[in-house]
Amino acid sequence: MTTDQHVPENDGYKHRHRHEGPQRHIVVFILSIVLTLIAFAAVAAGGVNATFAVILLLVMAVIQVIVQMGFWMHLKDKGNLIPIIFMLGGFFTAGTCIVMSLYWVWWN
Amino acid sequence: MTTAHAEASKEEFPHEPEKATLEGRNKVLAFWLFLGGEAVLFGTLFATFLALRNQTNEGPSANELFHLPLVAAATFILLVSSLTSVFAIQAMHRNRPAVLRNWLLVTVVLGLGFLILEIYEFTQYVRHEDFGMTTSAFSSAFYTLVGFHGAHVAFGIAWISILIGQLMRKGLTVVTAPKVYVSAMYWHFIDVVWVFIFTVVYLLGKVG
CATH class of the missing domain: 1.20.5 (Single alpha-helices involved in coiled-coils or other helix-helix interfaces)
Incomplete structure (x- = not known):
């Protein structure tokens, strides 16, 4: 996708550090969408055992929050x-x- | 040659401008403490809601009230806005103020979209479902929790809009960068709280 090596337009000097690309964040986004879809689908489909649904929903929410705080808020760094x-x-x-x-x- | 290059490097924009100064680092650290406090605040509202969510006082119940497509749309909008604020910070790290400003604008517009959906939802409940603030313990707990989150979204929209104006006047510097970074942290936190709201309030409300 985009290059990790940043070349500024104005000063002409190459930066030595590497910038992280958007790929990882898009993966986190897709994972969040999938977890959300599983949660909504489990409820919308109906007929799912209530206790199982409650546990499934809470697990999906906790995973999504951990992933987002880890990657989007950089707590994993x-x-x-x-x-x-x-x-x-x-x-x-x-x-x-x-x-x-x-x-x-x-x-x- | 090498010294000249080293001097030029010093003048270059730092890789993480929000952490380039002590003040910036302190702001980010202090904001984490604030978010820890926000977690407690929302925790108490969730606790109240969970305790009272079946006390409907013969008013509408969660199952009768909620429409999942509307909630799904709001969830999607807020999730995308969280991603666009990630892109804004990445543009900031690459020292591209125009790209940063545009992603912040997209984030604000998506935040407004979320807020409009929520206002529409609440209006529907009050006008057509007879579900007001004082209808039942459930309704009070619902409006307090979800409304408090909505107020956070509204505050975030105002905050980021003001920052866009400041970026246009003062440019992207080691002074303005921590402000943008901290507002992005706030926006992610709003999204994290919403994950628990759509799970605990809406989806568990449908399950029973």
């Missing part, structure tokens, strides 16, 4: 330990709220 800790801290606290809330409703 080196030197992102602190951002990952921030996000995991956020998700853990959010998860605690959800578990607490469901516990209240289901078992009280």
Whole structure:
């Protein structure tokens, strides 16, 4: 597709670093579309066991979020330990709220 | 020859301009902390929604209300807009301000499309389904969660639009680059939250 070696139009000097091309991001996009389609199709088709559907939908969502945060928000790159800790801290606290809330409703 | 080239390299635009200055790096790091806080905020709204989603107070239920084609269209639009903001950042890393501006414009237009669909959806619910904010605990939780996400989209549209104007006035520099990068992080996060919304609110609402 496009070349990875960037040659600027104005100064005429070649950059030594390599820019990542769009290919990987398009793969992430297609993967996201496929995961979304599986989720929508499972619901639209109907007749799927409810418990199985719930697990399938949540798994599809979690995979999509991990892939998008890894590649589109660059969390997979080196030197992102602190951002990952921030996000995991956020998700853990959010998860605690959800578990607490469901516990209240289901078992009280 | 080599020293001349080295001097020229120094003047070149850095590979990752958003991380070329300490201020830029600090902005990106601080924005991650903010997004961690946003995750907690949306987590509490999801928790409320999950607890109340069957309390319909004889009003419409999730299964009766939602139309999957509309939700699928909104999902597709937001997903594409997340990809176009990736392209914007790639153009920024290649020091191509015009390409960057165009991808940001496409992102804003797609964001507007998403917002229009959501406004249409809410209007339909209120006018034709008697499903208002105070109809039931389910409706309050639904409008609060989904509406809060929509407000984030609206804020993102305004933010990125202002950045496009700033890019046109001040150009792409190590000062403006972190602002663009951080707004792209915000936009991706909005898309990530929507993944959970269409799963937990709409699809699980249809499953029961």
